[in-house]
Amino acid sequence: MTSGLAVHGLSKNFGGLQVARNLTLSLPNGARTALIGPNGAGKTTFANLLTGVLKPTSGTILLNGKSVGKMSESERVRAGIAKTFQITNLFRDLTVRENIRLPILERERRTNKVFCHSDGIPELECEIFQLLEDLALTPLADKPVRGLAYGQQRLVELALTLALKPKVLILDEPAAGVPSTESHLIVQAIKRLPADLSVLIIEHDMQLVFEVANRIIVLVNGAILLDGTPQEVISNREVRELYLGADHG
């Protein structure tokens, strides 16, 4: 049985338009893989195929050897595939603490419970406390999310996803829209992720990619152009011309 996520021959067509072409890759436990490519390359589509937002036209997706391809989005989350959104998608009227409480309650299958208080479970509250500490969000815990700076909201987004204790984490442009003064918070948070967690980072910020990823997949027009180490990607002429710019490196 293969541990981690394995994708084989994944394709997606919208009518005559093919947005994912025979994608095959694996994300073993503990992987730190970046998915890069120019705008329109199909990176977010690929993430949506993995998380179940989109149904693939063909291909298989295995998580720890079990097929998850026919599962709904919420079933895949329960199976262990979680993602952060490219554009922050949080519960803006809830506090940071409540935002983190929700996925924990969901993970513990408690959101169908009516006759208990949502914040009355000490072990879960301790877990929230720990997550807030880990991501330096404790001072903001009881503030509504709508009032936070964008960089802080990205951290809450990450906390929300980590609260699910996923096996595979897909970070869709985690630093998008974050001011350069705050992007180090994101980098630090990614570096502190659990070592056995498989992470797929979709990102345009190459500095961030080289800082956190030990493997890079280059996607162009829905197909994998190159799958290799950061050094291999930098030294590849085609990649430099297509994406990084001819002068890079």
Add this chain to the structure above:
Amino acid sequence: MTNATDQVSIRRKMGRLAPVLPALIVSVAAAIAFILFPYDLAFLTRIVIMMIFVLSFDLILGYAGIATLGHAAMYGCGAYAAGLVSLHLASDPLIGLLAGAVAGALIAWISGCVLLRAQGVALLMISIAVTMVLQETASQARWLTGGADGLAGITVSPLLGMFEFDFVGQVAFVYSVCILIAVLIFCCILASSPFGLALRGIEGSASRMRAIGTPVYRRKVTVYVIAGAIAGIAGALAAQVTGLVGIEVFNFSLSADVMVMLIVGGAGRLYGALVGTLVFMVVHHIAAGIDPFNWLFVIGFMLLIIVFALPKGLISLPDRLVALLRRKP
């Protein structure tokens, strides 16, 4: 970590007390109204019943963000069920209430399974259509519902075998207030529960809820059925108190009024449902008494002012005033 545990302990103690406060407020307010307006108990009872109905709507619109214009479907089914049970099976008022709750929940489940797959305008249209179909069915099934004449002659036996429903309406009022308090306590418990938090999450971002693994559709159907049961109880109460059920219980205007009452009071805070119903019905009563033909103008004007000045309803007025005072040096 100890700090976190302490905070949880304090919150848990506060949480246990939370449902007691609204029950206390409603009890005191009802007692004052009972003493001050002894000859208006029929009108006060109508207000209390509408409060229950609007509370049920607050669960679906205010908490789960499901906007419908067909909430009268559950109210009407509850009213007919209580009326029919009273006429043909058992005259005990509590059995009638149970029948109303079951009927409301059942129609909510059947219709909810279909309409909650839709969103926005489509959802609004389907919810209106469900109510229209039920109204037409009630109109055609004369053998069961009395058709356009409605179900008349509904009588209920003494409450708990002791309290006869009197002509002035004292028992009916106290009975309705007790049911309101029970419903309010239940809604408070639900709102502060994990299920209530999940509903607020769905209202905030259904896509994010799916992304954390929540079966959003199932949660929506569940709250719709719960709200349907409460609306059914309101309908059953109305049938028992007035002794009559007409096909007007399915009127579109009833669903629209419920939405207006909730918007006036403020959605998603339970108290807003109570305040909005009280203000709407009192203004309606007074305005209709002064000018029976143009009272809608007053209601419309009130709604305009509230929507523009207090988008979160009258319940947000204290917060707004405090914010204004803080802003001044």
